[in-house]
Amino acid sequence: MSQTAIPFLFMRGGTSRGPYLNRADLPEDLETLAEVLIAMVGSGHPLNIDGIGGGAAVTSKVAMLSRSADGWADVDYFFAQVSVEDRLVDFKPTCGNILSGVGPAAIEMGLVPVQDGETPVNIRAVNTEARVAAMVQTPGGQVSYEGDTRIDGVPGTSAPVALQFMETVGGVTGAFLPTGNLVDVIDGVEVTCMDVAMPMIIARAESLGLTGYESAAELDENADFFARMEALRIKAGALMGMGDVSSSVTPKFGVLAPATKGGTIATRYFMPWKTHPTMAVTGAQCLAACVLTPGTVADGLAAKPNVTPAPITLEHASGTIDVLVDYAQAENGFTIKSAGLVRTARKLVQGSVFVPAGTWGGH
Incomplete structure (x- = not known):
């Protein structure tokens, strides 16, 4: 046969x-x-x-x-x-x-x-x-x-x-914040390295010369941005304890900007060598956790819900995705308990x- x-x-x-x-x-x-x-x-x-x-x-x-x-x-x-x-x-x-x-x-x-x-x-x-x-x-x-x-x-x-x-939390790296820091500066760019459902490097769009509202096609055509992002991703991957990530799709990369369509925050997510046309479910959880965690690069970009579970609406390149995050905040830290989504x-x-x-x- x-x-x-x-x-x-x-x-x-x-x-x-x-x-x-x-x-x-x-x-x-x-x-x-x-x-x-x-x-x-x-x-x-x-x-x-x-x-x-x-x-x-x-x-x-x-x-x-x-x-x-x-x-x-x-x-x-x-x-x-x-x-x-x-x-x-x-x-x-x-x-x-x-x-x-x-x-x-x-x-x-x-x-x-x-x-x-x-x-x-x-x-x-x-x-x-x-x-x-x-x-x-x-x-x-x-x-x-x-x-x-x-x-x-x-x-x-x-x-x-x-x-x-x-x-x-920490499914890949073993830690909520794999570098131990809420914010790291890599190549002059402030990033938050976080491992919730998916290890990610998260930055403000403006720090990379973006608005955060570009279409997926516009971003994919921006070769200079992708080269800069990949250099950041490789260095951050090493800092996160993930070794040489140059041939791995993890950690993923995301950028944030203020919401413009009634959501909590505007996001773009990278897979990492192409722009995601919508949003990854795992990435959505990590980005939502970043928004809720005090002291990350998301601070000042979004109004954080003061309830738990907290409804977070992420604007992405094709619309929005809703994440309901159950979390606890105390003097000794911030804990993500679970995240709920509805898909088809x-x-x-x-x-x-x-x-x-x-x-x-x-x-």
Whole structure:
């Protein structure tokens, strides 16, 4: 046989898209797994012409699911970011948008028993050890993808998937503030390095010569900005204890500016070598935490809610995203307890995806 068939669901999760696979149907060792995912997505061509990727970072993502041995979780979610052109796979980060489809996919795969009405799915994000409680709409014992919930960056409406993110602080670096500082100065730019759901470097847009209101296309054309940002990111990654991050998509980068559309604050998020067309779910949590934490680069840019949980609305390149942050503030510090978001997902294709047998011959 010249090709190996692998069962898959192809789903939109939030504002991202990709294959959802059963981990048991894939090679165990990461080196072979990476080659399989590269072949599957078609990495190595700007259009992913020889695979099912969409030629963009938000459409070359992979979710791998399995029943969890964790006492709390129902399903383990292992994420892979496959590069569009460089034939690279990064297993370090997680993705909250793709996670939006994990609950529905786990039920569709038979990994989680369905209930009538709504089905709770507890998810362990393997890459970062975050725990996420998802609530999936399952009227009549079937996953529903139809509803009235709208998210910016996706046309139309769908059934809501409620997500509650827990234990997200320090998932990658082991610390809320990996450098130990609320603000660091790198190459003359003030930044906050923070690890909540996703390790990030966050700066004021004006400190990098931006307004913070540019479109994603305008930012992607700004080669000087990206060169400066990447230099900052590499130096900050080392300060955060992450080593050489030049070939890793983490830490991510974000910029802040005062809100102009009724939100809490204006944001732009980078993946990091392209501008995110909307906003990452994980990045939204980190940016919201930065807004709420006294003494960060966000100080003075936004009016902070004085309630908890605190509603934070982030303006992004395609609209807004709402994050509800449960936090505690005391004399001995600031603690993020959990963050809640509502996203949507939709099953697009179900069947088999094929990779060359020379890449992997199957089990």
